[in-house]
Amino acid sequence: MRRTVAEHQAAVAGLLRSGYDAGRPEVLPLADALGRTLAEDVRAPVSLPPFDNSQMDGYAVHAADLADPCALVVAEAIPAGSVPPALERGTAAPIMTGAMLPPGAAAVVPIERADPPRFYSAAERAGGATVTLPRGVEAGLFVRRAGSDIPEGETALPAGTFLGPAQLGLLAGCGVGRVPVRPRFRVLLLSTGDEVAEPGAPLAPGTIYDANTTLLEAALRDAGADVTRHRLLGDDPAVLRDAFAAIPSGSTDLVLSTGGISQGAYEVVKQALTGSSVEFSSVALQPGGPQACGTISGVPFLGFPGNPVSALVSFEMFLRPALSRVAGSPAPRLVLDAVLVEDVRSPEAKHQVRRGLYRNGEVALVGGPGSHLLHALAASNCLVHLPEGVGSLAEGDSVEVTLIGPVPQDPFAAQDVPVTGLPVPD
Ligand SMILES: Nc1nc2c(c(=O)[nH]1)N[C@H]1C(S)=C(S)[C@@H](COP(=O)(O)OP(=O)(O)OC[C@H]3O[C@@H](n4cnc5c(N)ncnc54)[C@H](O)[C@@H]3O)O[C@H]1N2
Numbered sequence: 340m341r342r343t344v345a346e347h348q349a350a351v352a353g354l355l356r357s358g359y360d361a362g363r364p365e366v367l368p369l370a371d372a373l374g375r376t377l378a379e380d381v382r383a384p385v386s387l388p389p390f391d392n393s394q395m396d397g398y399a400v401h402a403a404d405l406a407d408p409c410a411l412v413v414a415e416a417i418p419a420g421s422v423p424p425a426l427e428r429g430t431a432a433p434i435m436t437g438a439m440l441p442p443g444a445a446a447v448v449p450i451e452r453a454d455p456p457r458f459y460s461a462a463e464r465a466g467g468a469t470v471t472l473p474r475g476v477e478a479g480l481f482v483r484r485a486g487s488d489i490p491e492g493e494t495a496l497p498a499g500t501f502l503g504p505a506q507l508g509l510l511a512g513c514g515v516g517r518v519p520v521r522p523r524f525r526v527l528l529l530s531t532g533d534e535v536a537e538p539g540a541p542l543a544p545g546t547i548y549d550a551n552t553t554l555l556e557a558a559l560r561d562a563g564a565d566v567t568r569h570r571l572l573g574d575d576p577a578v579l580r581d582a583f584a585a586i587p588s589g590s591t592d593l594v595l596s597t598g599g600i601s602q603g604a605y606e607v608v609k610q611a612l613t614g615s616s617v618e619f620s621s622v623a624l625q626p627g628g629p630q631a632c633g634t635i636s637g638v639p640f641l642g643f644p645g646n647p648v649s650a651l652v653s654f655e656m657f658l659r660p661a662l663s664r665v666a667g668s669p670a671p672r673l674v675l676d677a678v679l680v681e682d683v684r685s686p687e688a689k690h691q692v693r694r695g696l697y698r699n700g701e702v703a704l705v706g707g708p709g710s711h712l713l714h715a716l717a718a719s720n721c722l723v724h725l726p727e728g729v730g731s732l733a734e735g736d737s738v739e740v741t742l743i744g745p746v747p748q749d750p751f752a753a754q755d756v757p758v759t760g761l762p763v764p765d
């Protein structure tokens with residue numbers, strides 16, 4: 340069966356949806372919820388801020404003194420964390436950033452704008468110190484109103500939100516200690532092939548080390564999945580069938596294999612699954628053309644091709660986006676436009692994915708199109724998309740790239756960044 344990339348993406352997302360039960364939330368402490376997805380709406384149990392407070396270290400001014408705050412008698416200082424008494428007309432209270440605004444106060448004047456521009460000692464205050472503030476203070480100046488960030492009872496985060504540092508910070512700020520998150524997506528990972536050996540063991544003639552299990556396990560864990568590694572399986576279809584039959588029902592959301600799915604005489608996955616509901620397709624993608632997708636005894640199954648780069652490209656093109664759509668995690672990859680720094684050719688009938696190094700809006704290809712080029716893959720930070728219908732592109736043309744690794748920083752670039760304005764206090 341032949342498929343476009345979009346058709347296979349839809350098939351994989353549909354497959355995952357059929358097997359994954361998002362409705363059995365786990366409740367986790369915030370510290371363990373990074374990278375997870377909210378299972379239910381979370382409402383703010385308190386307003387943020389919980390009370391009117393000062394945005395600056397300065398003087399709290401009474402509403403009646405805003406027009407002409409001259410020679411105000413300095414009242415008791417208000418540190419953050421205290422509950423101040425009401426502010427009397429004709430007085431100004433030294434107030435610290437984050438401290439509760441006293442009843443009667445309508446604005447805060449920063450200490451730098453006061454005369455004198457320093458805080459008095461307790462002894463000076465007791466001696467009747469006065470302060471002069473600029474005329475015409477605007478009501479609400481440097482006051483952070485209760486609930487101005489989020490009012491109590493409002494939805495702080497909706498179900499399906501990906502929990503990064505900012506989202507966890509919001510929940511912590513609202514006093515939420517534990518959150519209901521969707522369960523981790525569970526994957527049983529197995530690699531096939533008589534030629535494949537465990538890294539660390541001696542390498543017999545004609546064999547290669549298993550790169551795929553480690554590569555895919557890392558990719559899946561990085562994407563928030565829970566991974567169980569199966570021992571390496573050879574090229575005997577009966578052994579593989581037994582391995583499939585031994586998977587306890589309900590123990591995994593997906594079985595993922597690599598290798599054994601193309602046109603050879605010993606395609607173990609294909610042979611083991613003959614007559615099953617798994618479909619073997621040729622997707623218009625390179626690398627990652629041969630693909631298997633279906634269910635084994637009701638358990639969703641994907642078969643990726645054996646070449647390591649094909650396995651990673653398959654993961655990035657099909658499985659990772661489906662995990663984002665179905666389980667809510669991981670966050671989708673960043674896709675950018677980049678300028679090619681060289682000419683490139685591509686098979687017109689396929690969507691070719693090259694590996695590249697993206698930096699400063701430009702992309703250079705790393706290595707050739709071959710799907711065995713692990714070293715070049717490790718030196719790249721993006722996938723470069725040469726879509727179906729495109730036979731060649733020239734230096735200076737624009738391409739889409741998917742960032743899969745960190746972008747190197749140019750140590751001198753910061754000097755070129757234009758300064759657009761001064762930071763404004765919150
Ligand atoms: N006559 C044809 N031959 C091939 C076709 C085709 O259309 N017609 N497709 C080619 C493409 S494209 C790919 S991709 C591969 C996919 O083959 P399989 O999925 O069946 O994978 P294997 O044949 O088992 O292995 C392919 C390649 O990858 C190496 N390999 C396998 N497992 C691992 C592992 N765990 N770690 C590292 N490397 C692994 C294996 O030794 C082979 O070199 O088929 C092409 N052939």
Ligand code: MOO
Nearest residue numbers: 626627628649710
């Ligand atoms: O499709 Mo294969 O994955 O080119 O190498």
